[in-house]
Amino acid sequence: MxxxxxxxxxxxxxxxxxxxxxxxxxxxxxxxxxxxxxxxxxxxxxxxxxxxxxxxxxxxxxxxxxxxxxxxxxxxxxxxxxxxxxxxxxxxxxxxxxxxxxxxxxxxxxxxxxxxxxxxxxxxxxxxxxxxxxxxxxxxxxxxxxxxxxxxxxxxxxxxxxxxxxxxxxxxxxxxxIPEAALNAAPDGFVGVDLGIVNIATASTGIRYSGRRLNRRRDADRRLRARLQRKGGTKSAKRRAKRHAGKEARRALVYVDPAYTSQECSRCHHVDRRNRPSQAVFACQACGFVEHADLNSSHNIAARGWWTWVRGAESQAPALTLTA
Incomplete structure (x- = not known):
């Protein structure tokens, strides 16, 4: 570095x-x-x-x-x-x-x-x-x-x-x-982060962020994009749009497919649309587990992150030896 x-x-x-x-x-x-x-x-x-x-x-x-x-x-x-x-x-x-x-x-x-x-x-x-x-x-x-x-x-x-x-x-x-410090071959664990509307981010550690400042920034960005679109595609408008593009992007350690994480139980992994009786509540129809919906989703994301990581890892189990 x-x-x-x-x-x-x-x-x-x-x-x-x-x-x-x-x-x-x-x-x-x-x-x-x-x-x-x-x-x-x-x-x-x-x-x-x-x-x-x-x-x-x-x-x-x-x-x-x-x-x-x-x-x-x-x-x-x-x-x-x-x-x-x-x-x-x-x-x-x-x-x-x-x-x-x-x-x-x-x-x-x-x-x-x-x-x-x-x-x-x-x-x-x-x-x-x-x-x-x-x-x-x-x-x-x-x-x-x-x-x-x-x-x-x-x-x-x-x-x-x-x-x-x-x-x-x-x-x-x-x-x-400066020599970069060597990274561990494998992480100790994963923190799942569920991105939502009411709560901008909910971590599997239990921390939730309402994101008032980020919401105001997003609103300002949407208004800016709308103004630039009304300019009719002028060179200056395209230049400004390009400069502001992607500012809300975030990096991940591992990309996780978020499909059905809001409907999946983080305990028994039963997936059912009825598991979400309301926007904020998760209640599993199979095992009865109840938790805040965003927190449950973040646990699922953390679990998927781990399995994504270890899926391509070399097995550490000893090889079987077959004898006649």
Missing amino acids: KLVVRVKLLPTPEQAVALEATLRACNEAASWLSVRAFEGGWTSRAALQVLAYAELKARGLSAQPALHVLRKVADAYTGLRANLKAGNLGRRGSKRHGKATGKPVVFRPDAAQPFDDRCLSWQLGKRTVSIWTTSGRVKGLACTGQAGQLAVLTTYRQGESDLLCQGGRWYLLATCE
Whole structure:
């Protein structure tokens, strides 16, 4: 699992000037290279390295920062092509599509710049970093962060870190690769959840949720869908409908067919429509078991979840040995 840790830098005024000049130089070089790439149609990393590596070094960038500028420009055009292919920037021939493809990618002067371990080193015990700048190596640059985040950074930091300036404050965004904990081969049990109208959710643990806030959200969503449908299928309406679609979806550990769970007795599993004398009451016609209807349904869902899980599991019973 990848986690990005944000570390705040506390530069002196002189160090801040060096960081600002470095960020500006890298992004000016990236914008310059973007124009060259756009005009020549060369946007891959390999092509850009052949095209402009020497010139980037001549602009005051050392070897690693020059390579990062090349990669940043190549990745920007790769992302642009992906968005165009996905239709996120309109159809070919549209004004939006033409605006995206009709000019080179431009990088803001304060856009983030990646640094690797050759041009950035951490001294977390001293709460300092050492970083390359266009005016030389800046050492002893103070940094701070939450103790837990710094512990994660010490143990799991891998790869590049991005230098970023926001509102006059300086940060390093460090990528950490945290191994995911191994999951148990089989669960200890299942909690069944019955979704209804009066009670939004009833768990087999006995907890019921009336869902007043969720009902208000659902009503708002229905009103929004109705307004969008009255728009007559305009592009903006379709775009908004797509953005709001699926927000009420929920994830399950195991999908369970809910058919007849409201009519099935969770004790004897007798299924009968007459088992529901009212919306809230379950009374089994076979064994006489009585319970709240939603709670009974949730027990059935939990049981079906378990059987769905173990249905494909490998048998743990010892094999039979036949002897003559």
